[in-house]
Amino acid sequence: MRKLDISKLDVLALMRYDACTRCGECTATCPTGGEAQDVELVTPRGKILRLREFYRAQYGLKAKLLGPRMIPDDQLKELAGRSYECTICGQCKTVCPAHLDTIEMWENMREFFVANGLGPLPAHESIVKSIENYDNPWMQPRTQRTRWSKRIEKEVKIKDVLKEHAEVLYFVGCTATYDPNIKEMAVNSAKVLGAAKIDFGTLGNEEGCCGSTLLRTGLLDSGRKTALRNIERFEKAAPSIMVASCAGCYKTIRQDYPRIGKVGARMVHITQFVNELVSTGKIKLAKRVNGTVTYHDPCHLGRHNHLYDEPRKILEAIPGIRVVEMERTREESRCCGAGGGVKTAFPELAEKIASLRVADAEGTGADMLVTSCPFCYQSLKAAIETKGSKLRMMDLMELLAASCTE
Ligand code: SF4
Ligand code: SF4
Incomplete structure (x- = not known):
């Protein structure tokens, strides 16, 4: 039994919990709720109603008149655990008729659980420690940050922007930097920027984790420290513009950093930056890349940032590419299952959701499934392999590089 510390539930969040009409629109589309329909507590409505019940029991009018009711620890732990069975995909926000910003609510709910010693989950601890100790979630040495670029250093000029000024700062992100299966994303992004003769560079070994995992799992203090280190760099x-190829880094730097410190340069995702280059003819798409592709909208680009058109425009501009849409697309796009720390803490749930997304893609008859986020890429590629699907997983910059480079 305990008295809850609600100091971390911000006023806006409390108003949002109170504003939920219990209509249940959100429960039908929630990817994690859909996988556990017998457990109401996993659904957006279930989490809201239970937390509302808890804080009203201690801080509501009845509590003021009759005294607060203590909440049993097991009930609190159950809700805390369930709150992490959420990919923060934002589907519930899209359908909520009361226009509740559920994305903010889930992150704030986790912050509240962290403040009460109930979060994050033990499975998240190694990632958190790795970010604190190595500045990346994959326990990789800082000195290896630029290793991905060695293969193309003769072909593309990539400056170290802390030693030599560049107009564009390419924020590579930890996953494309260190994961051997994903580093092609960084290589191809750099090749495309090079093909357009962009004056660009990276923070080299000084680039640090963007802090997304910390912020998404409720560890705001650590997330802020991580963000401030990058902001200083x-x-x-002092670039004019910053470009990220990771959807998570893009969301974090664009939406979270300005609440933490001053970010001088404009932050764009590589699909926005490159779409501009393609549409103004600064990138010549000379080679055909034959195939039928379907595009998966990463939640951090789509529902979180309304960035739907640019990736599709790039794909349509590549000669030989035919784009077909999945039934659930754009705002209604199904999540890949990896976000919000779900892949780390509930890998089987993440795999089930990714497998459903691969089935969506198979239904289009496409031969390639394309995305523009390393986490979506990782998850969907694994699901393709597990299912034995004929789909080929592709990063958008890989397709583009094939069309615009030698
Ligand atoms: S953000 Fe996505 S996973 Fe989380 S509760 Fe909403 S719909 Fe479900
Ligand atoms: S859709 Fe919105 S109002 Fe309806 S139950 Fe879900 S969160 Fe509450």
Whole structure:
């Protein structure tokens, strides 16, 4: 039994919990709720109603008149655990008729559980420690950050922006930097920027984790420290524009960093930046890349940032590419299952959701499934392999590089 510390539930969040009409629209589309329909507590409505019940029991009018009711620890732990069975995909926000910003609510709910010693989950601890100790979630040495670029250093000029000024700062992100299966994403992004003769560079070994995992799992204090370290480096580099190829880094730097410190340069995702280059003819798409592709909208680009058109415009501009849409697309796009720390803490749930997304893609008859986020890429590729699907997983920059480079 315990008295809850609600100091971390911000006023806006409390108003949002109170504003939920219990209509249940959100429960039908929630990817994790859909996989556990017998457990109401996993659904957006279930989490809201239970947390509302808990804080009203201690801080509501009845509690003021009759005294607060203590909440049993097991009930609190159950809700805390369930709150992490959410990919923060934002589907519930899209359908909520009361226009509740559920994305903010889930992150704030986790912050509340962390403040009460109930979060994050033990499975998240190694990632958190790795970010604190190595500045990346994959326990990789800082000195290896630029290793991905060695293969193309003769072909593309990539500056170290802390030593030499560049107009564009390419924020590579930890996953494309270190994961051997994903580093092609960084290589191809750099090749495309090089093909357009962009004056660009990276923070080299000084680039740090963007802090997305920390912020998404409720560890705001650690997330802020991580963000501030990067902001300091951005200030030193003083680029005109910053480009991220990771959807998670893009969301974090664009939406979270300005609440933490001053980010001088404009932050764009590589699909926005490159779409501009393609549409103004600065990138010549000379080679055909034959195939039928379907595009998976990463939640952090789509529902979180309304960035739907640019990736599709790039795909349509590549000669030989035919784009077909999945039934659930754009705002209604199914999540890949990896976000919000779900892949780390509930890998089987993440795999089930990814497998459903691969089935969506198979239904289009496409031969390639394309995305523009390393986490979506990782998850969907694994699901393709597990299912024995004929689909080929592709990063958008890989297709583009095949069309615009030698
Ligand atoms: S953000 Fe996505 S996974 Fe989380 S509760 Fe909403 S719909 Fe479900
Ligand atoms: S859709 Fe919105 S109002 Fe309806 S139950 Fe879900 S969160 Fe509450």
